[in-house]
Amino acid sequence: MSACLLTLNAGSSSLKFAAFAARAGEPLRLASGQAEGLKSEPRFEARLGDGPRQKKALGDGGPVSHRQALDAVLAWLSEHLPDHQIAAVGHRVVHGGRFFSGPVVVTDEVLERLRLLEPLAPLHQPHNLAGIGVGRQAFPGAVHVACFDTAFHRGHGFVEEAYGLPRELYAAGIRRYGFHGLSYESVVHLLRATAPSLWDKRLVVSHLGNGASMCAIQGGASVASTMGFTALDGLPMGTRCGQLDPGVLLFLMAHRGMDAAALTDLLYNQSGLKGLSGISSDMRGLEASDKPEARDAIAYFVARVRREIGALAATMGGLDAIVFTGGIGENAWRIREKALERSEWLGIAFDPEANRAGSPVISGPDSRVKALVVKTDEEAAIARHTIRTSGMDLRPQLEPQAMAGELE
Missing domain, CATH: 3.30.420.40 (ATPase, nucleotide binding domain)
Incomplete structure (x- = not known):
């Protein structure tokens, strides 16, 4: 049985996933897919590597929960990657606020702090945290890592972070955080290899x-x-x-x-x-x-x-x-x-x-x-953080794909 990691990106009506092994600290994609339309017309699609997409309806046509969506993901992975065991799970979290400037292993205390930020990202944060809850239930023995969309921007100086409000509000955390950081990280990573x-x-x-x-x-x-x-x-x-x-x-x-x-x-x-x-x-x-x-x-x-x-x-x-x-x-x-x-x-x-x-x-x-x-790859960015933060040894079973063509 080979260890691998799973990335989960839970939205309001979707659950995206990818499974990775690793080579020299870099993620090697084994499979990916998503369950979407959870509140209306649930459907599921997935594929191994860059292979053809497999699509099907999810449930009996009515709304399904994130837990049911994850069960579908696990059933598909069990069938198509039977020799791999989930050792770590990386979760996308939109808002890390002042608390987190990098990925962190999920604990009950971490979750309590992240719940305080739900009003700042009401379309995303509650669902991100629900995905973490479902993932921890499904994989109680795995290391769970929260990866933040805000973390990439935490090096901004005062001028780029501040609003023209009383300084006490800046000290209290009312400042510019920025988002989509995992996407920007993935673009920089790809450009570093191709340009x-x-x-x-x-x-x-x-x-x-x-x-x-x-x-x-x-x-x-x-x-x-x-x-x-x-x-x-x-x-x-x-x-x-x-x-x-x-x-x-x-x-x-x-x-x-x-x-x-x-x-x-x-x-x-x-x-x-x-x-x-x-x-x-x-x-x-x-x-x-x-x-x-x-x-x-x-x-x-x-x-x-x-x-x-x-x-x-x-x-x-x-x-x-x-x-x-x-x-x-x-x-x-x-x-x-x-x-x-x-x-x-x-x-x-x-x-x-x-x-x-x-x-x-x-x-x-x-x-x-x-x-x-440049095609963004947020799942790969999450996987890199998860590999480094969890310290897991995720040895690959497949050769990594060649990089895209030169962009220079």
Whole structure:
């Protein structure tokens, strides 16, 4: 029986997983998949390595719990990786607050502290912690490691962390934390292997998806992020508002009678692309629509991306590369094209044909600033943290896959 580790990423209606062995401290993916639509139409898909996806319905068609989803994951792993035993489990946790600046072995005390942060990430944190609870029940003998989306940004200086509020509130933890750190870590790791002369330069990485943010990265470390105290700030997202004048909230409270619960629903669930368009929170649906409201929502999203490229480049005193990642960043070539319109002043010579063809390099050969598309791998980032934090010996049974093609 060979030891391996499992990564779990529990969302409000999904459970993503991956199983890894390791070589020289690096994760080797054995299998991956997800259970999704848990509240409506539960379905399950998984695959071994880079093999074909196996798909099936989950349960009897009604809602299923995260525990039932994990049971489906375990049954599939038992069938397809019968000679592997789970020795460690890595969990994605969105918010680590002031408490955690790196991965940590999960204890009851750790969970108590993480529950205090649930109001700061209500769409994610409760489900992340529920996933940890389910995982600890299923694997009581394994080492469980919490890996934080905020940790990558914890090296920011005072200017990038603070708000223009009384200093006592900063000391109390009301500060900019930043998110999507596991995604940014995975991009830096891949660039280090595939673009060794570029990875530690001045990068703006755009994680664009249903949740969206951008990050200035220099020397492989986060310098500034568009997200702040919660995952509402910065870019508009699928259903989240992005940057907002706080005076709007005061007005809604005073003149619309909205309380905290109503504002929470507005800002987290009814805004962003969904609210702007009145059609959909899904960029694919908006791109397929011929309605002017869809075009307006897309234009607003792209304008915010363009603005943040300039702002983040300014924090670093220049730019050497821009990287697109995430579901929209990796797949929506029209959004990338619009985002890089009129970017010659930045030193980007955009290559439309390479962009439409899905090339990993979408700038021309003579472009002073590179434009790249990199597939994020948050599960691998979680696995690296789990290997190092747990100290487990996870010996591989398969040869590691070759890296992607050069991005230089």
